[in-house]
Structure formats: C-alpha cells, structure tokens
Amino acid sequence: QVQLVESGGGLVQAGGSLRLSCAASGRTFSSYYMGWFRQAPGKEREFVAAISRGGDDNTYYADSVKGRFTISRDNAKNTVYLQMNSLKPEDTAVYYCAADRAPVMVLVSTWDDYWGQGTQVTVSS
Numbered sequence: 001q002v003q004l005v006e007s008g009g010g011l012v013q014a015g016g017s018l019r020l021s022c023a024a025s026g027r028t029f030s031s032y033y034m035g036w037f038r039q040a041p042g043k044e045r046e047f048v049a050a051i052s053r054g055g056d057d058n059t060y061y062a063d064s065v066k067g068r069f070t071i072s073r074d075n076a077k078n079t080v081y082l083q084m085n086s087l088k089p090e091d092t093a094v095y096y097c098a099a100d101r102a103p104v105m106v107l108v109s110t111w112d113d114y115w116g117q118g119t120q121v122t123v124s125s
Contacts, residue, residue: 002026002114004097009119012087016123020082022097022116030054033103034073034080035111038093045096047106049082060105087123094118
C-alpha cells in the first residue's frame with residue numbers, strides 16, 4: 001500500500017515559480033514510476049510530467065510544460081518534486097501525483113495504482 005500526499009501549491013503571479021512535493025509512504029517507492037497530472041475546472045485530468053523508477057530517472061513532459069517544469073525524485077526521502085517556472089495563468093489547476101508500476105506515461109487511465117488528493121495551483125495574470 002502506498003499513500004501519496006502533495007504539498008506546495010498556492011497562489012503565484014504569472015512568471016513566478018512554485019515547487020510541488022509529493023511524499024509517499026511505503027517501502028517500495030523506488031519501484032514505482034511517478035507522475036504529475038493536473039485538472040482545471042471543467043476539463044479532464046491531463047498528464048504533466050513523469051519520471052521512471054529509481055535508478056533510471058528518465059523523464060517525460062507534456063509539450064505545454066516542456067522547458068518550464070522539471071520533475072525529480074529523491075528515493076531516500078520517498079518524495080517526488082515538480083519545479084514549475086515561468087508559470088502562466090493556463091497552468092492554474094489542481095495538481096495530482098500518482099504512482100504506478102507500469103504506466104503508459106501520457107495516458108492518465110493507465111495510472112491506476114495510487115493517487116494523491118491534489119494541491120491547488122493558481123496563477124494570476
């Protein structure tokens with residue numbers, strides 16, 4: 001069993017930065033792919049970024065965030081991060097982290113192992 005708890009959301013002006021954290025319980029954190037997703041009001045949940053299992057650390061990004069967001073993980077702390085720079089109003093959403101053993105990275109429906117409760121990110125113009 002893995003529990004995920006996101007933190008670090010908030011209100012920021014356009015052009016600003018935020019760093020989201022997702023702390024995972026359990027002793028098998030390094031065996032999971034970790035992903036960040038977001039859902040804006042009235043829209044479907046969408047893929048933002050993902051990182052492969054500990055030791056590989058390959059990263060994947062949605063085109064909309066490539067070059068602005070960086071995903072990383074610290075297996076010693078059972079935590080995955082999302083550094084978000086140059087934020088835009090269209091980045092406003094609830095951000096979720098997820099863990100899965102064998103996802104298809106960009107397909108939300110394949111991340112079906114564990115999800116966090118989400119953290120709100122609001123970017124003002």
